[in-house]
Amino acid sequence: MSRSGVAVADESLAAFNELKLGKKFKFVVFSLNDKKTQIIVNETSSDQSYEKFLESLPENDCRYAVYDFDYELPGGEGKRSKIVFYTWSPDTAPVRSKMVYASSKDALRRALNGVASDIQGTDFSEVSYETVLEKISGGGAH
Structure with missing residues (x-):
């Protein structure tokens, strides 16, 4: 449970393990459910x-x-x-949404063992391939 009382759904951990161990997915996108009580799989x-x-x-x-x-x-x-691991919080998102996602992030992040890097994105330039590549490879991949 996070500070915001949000729990990580079992399906979220299962999808992460399919990506990490099963190599079934290239990416998994998570969102909060409508009641803002659980972190669920939005897309794989x-x-x-x-x-x-x-x-x-x-x-x-x-x-x-x-x-x-x-x-x-x-x-x-x-x-x-x-x-x-990406935390996507665009400047144009509703303030309440940004607050709940910010306070719930740790619950999900702690549950995902095997993540090598964290990326925080507030606009698409911060999550571009080149930006992320530079961050995770130590800047020497040019």
Whole structure:
């Protein structure tokens, strides 16, 4: 349970484990249920396109997401994969929504073992592929 009294639904943990262990999904998007009492699965996808992932983030509302981020190491040293946790809280989202998502984040984040990086996004430039790649690869992937 989070400070806001929001619980993480079992389906949310199951979907995360399918992404992490089963490699069934490329990303999972989470939202709060209508009563704002549980963090539920909003969408899952095995689509490899990062653009498809970004399209799943609403322009005017908050979400959480995990994305199995693949990238090349510089100098052809091979590929890496990291599970990235996103807190999507656009400036245009309702204030109440931003507050509930902010106070509920820790419950979900603590439940997801194996996340390598956290990304906070308030607009699409902060969650662009290049921005996230730079953050998770230590800035040396150009």
